[in-house]
Amino acid sequence: MQTSKSTRIFSLVIVIAFCIVMPTIGYINIGLPPVIIVGGSAIVGFLFWYFTYLKNPTDPKIILPLFLLTVAGLQIHIIEEYETGFAPAMSRLFEIPWTERSFLLVFALVGPTVYTLTSLGLYYRVPLAGFIAWFIFIGPGVAEFTHYVFPLLTPSLEPGNVSDITQTIHGVEVANMPNYYYKTTGNYYFSGMWTAFLPMIPGIYSIYRLMKEHRLQAE
Template structure:
């Protein structure tokens, strides 16, 4: 007989469902369809995996916490490369979306580390919702970072054959110096974040393997 979910587990499930719906909607309204696919997809897959694993039985901190910390550490190094090489304006040119560097830094460099720190504390105390955040990070940076290797092959929505940086207003937001990384135009296979994309992917994918298949410490 299955044990019924506790009040904490039920509230955590409702909070995770709320995030899975609201975050992509906010991303769509403020930036465009790209966040719906990336954030929404990662959140939905993470929600399903978390519901089948950590929500029912929180994993011992010694199993999940080191891999989570390694994943977010790799992610922060990855974000440094993205910022230095112009990831947000490059995405703006690629998908015709108003993604400014200010919003990029606010979410990934300022708010993100606060969330990661609180999640680490939650994983230590086996708080259910912390497991959802961890799964979301494992699926996003853990798996979705492979998209950096696809972006150079996608035709940009804005002046794809012009190799020079572009400054334009998108949906009322002025985005300066949007670089073009389209491979057919630049003949250089690169997109901001590509060099360090594997750093969060390795511990993230290992965490998924352990939580779904092995589920035991080293």
């Protein structure tokens, strides 16, 4: 069942606005890393969504289980990130004002609400839900590999100090920022690294499966 032209245009306007507004908000409130990670994932997700889902939404029996598995892996991954101070660690790494409170607000409260509504939208083949799904497959799916790179990057704040620090960054106090720099700790680890593969595996498989389904539909 094809999406009507008016619905496609409306969905395009909303998604393009999302791809512009969300990275901009992230840049204003946190800094450049959210623009690179969130903005990059949004643009790549937009391209996949535009050419696969927008005109001909994927059968819910195919995309919905893939989305739910990826989100389930993501939520388990977020538990490890919370327990090991992912947001403060990122703040120390890039000198950005990302507090634990804002992390919880976005990923533990707003996120699950969006995932629930997206699941409902995928069931009813709503184009906007398809974009959110593709964004999740690309972002928390593929982009989680960055967790394995972060321990190698020199932190912007006190890279040689192994202890947690508290500092005011751009007017925001960020408490208990851990240091996961490999050369300082001698331990190759960064917050969330052990469970990063949980959303990656279904996320990457989802891209393969959905592209295969798209090719079959085009034949």
